[in-house]
Amino acid sequence: MSLRLDYDGQTAHLLIDRADKRNAFTMAMWEALPGLLEQVRDKGDIRLLILRAADGGTFCAGADIRELLANKDDADWRAANQAAINRVQHDLARFDLPTMAFVEGDAIGGGCGLALACDLRVATPAARFGITPAKLGLVYPLHDVKLLVDLVGPGQARRMLYTGALLSAEEAQRIGLVETIADSPAALADAIMAASPHSIREIKRIVRRVLDGQAEDDAETRAIFAAAFDGADFAEGTAAFVEKRKPEFGK
Template sequence: MSLRLEIDGAVAHLLIDRADKRNAFTMAMWEALPGLLAQAEAAEGIRLLVLRAAEEGAFCAGADIRELLANKDDAAWRSANQQAINRVQHELARFALPTLAFVDGDCIGGGCGLALACDMRVATPRARFGITPAKLGLVYPLHDVKLLVDLVGPGQAKRMLFTGTLLDAAEAHRIGLVEVLADDPQAEVAALLAASPHSVREIKRIVRRVLDGQVADDDATRAIFAEAFTLGDFAEGTAAFTEKRKPEFGG
């Protein structure tokens, strides 16, 4: 199986498991991923999704070029492939729980798109990032371009897209493509799990509203703000603060 879901306590690990092909994505993998996201969201007690390679060496080298070349003259296949990729990116970017991409090794093209669609990116010093359609005469999807621009700004986005330059981990961190440099994601996982699940979920929804163009509160966001004061996480958080202990949130 080229993709699989493993549950470890409150963390769902979505593993890319095609190391012999540098974890390049096939059509079947794009089609399978939404179902795995649905399984993770439905699993009881899950508070975080980590997207990572099953083995060291490469996070994801992008689309399977051999499969792409084999189907390049099949308009129906190309359309279905585009729809499958767009669905994955849209659903991953709007997944209900927080998502973290742990990148070790190459993160190229569509693989970089997967990392962009996550909420946070932790990269090892061995990671490299590149978006290379311009080297193949292709065009990156608008949704993924927006994810990139939202992270690094239009200038750095154009630099990456126009040239297909591979950025090392330090450079990716400098321009804001990566939030954390570390050999493993455990510190960030622990920090996310220590926060109020309710707060994280609702803040994620509000950030998505901002990224999608909302600039002022509406009735829905005001209701989200007000409701938090009535819930158990607020009671636990304030009690822990006054008692000088770590909170134990139920979410």
């Protein structure tokens, strides 16, 4: 299926492994990805998920165009393919753990969409980003357009979508599409792993509420804030602060 998981301590690497096709996604890959997310979730001791190319080259060239053309007249296949893509993007954007896309080469079309659905994006200087449906007479899904607009704003989103232009890593960082340019995701990953997993988990949920339109606290968010003071991570974090040492958080 050209997707596989690799584990390094408490970090899971979801590897796109179809280099001979520039890591283009087939229907089978879209259908398989949610199950791989469930495997990471069920493992129980994982604190970070990194999505990356297995070979360190092209991140993902998007959907497999040859497969798409072969099935373009099959309405049932097209509907199933759209549903599979939508599920991946929804599940990845709302995954319980913090997620990072490490982009070493091109992230185009649906490949850029996968990076958009992650919490954070680290790009090497060689990375390029583009969303190209307008060059093919196609339309980008609303959910993914919102992910793009949330990151770069409507003006830059329109520029990317209207032109299909490929942006360098530097340009992507300038407009807010990429958080960090680095040759490795290690520095950002290490900083995340050093923080409270409870804090990150709940902050991620609150950020998603904001992105989905919530602007004021409700009973649930107030309860989340209050409960943290009774948690083990708060006890460890404050003890470490007083003792002038690095905190040692649990899972």
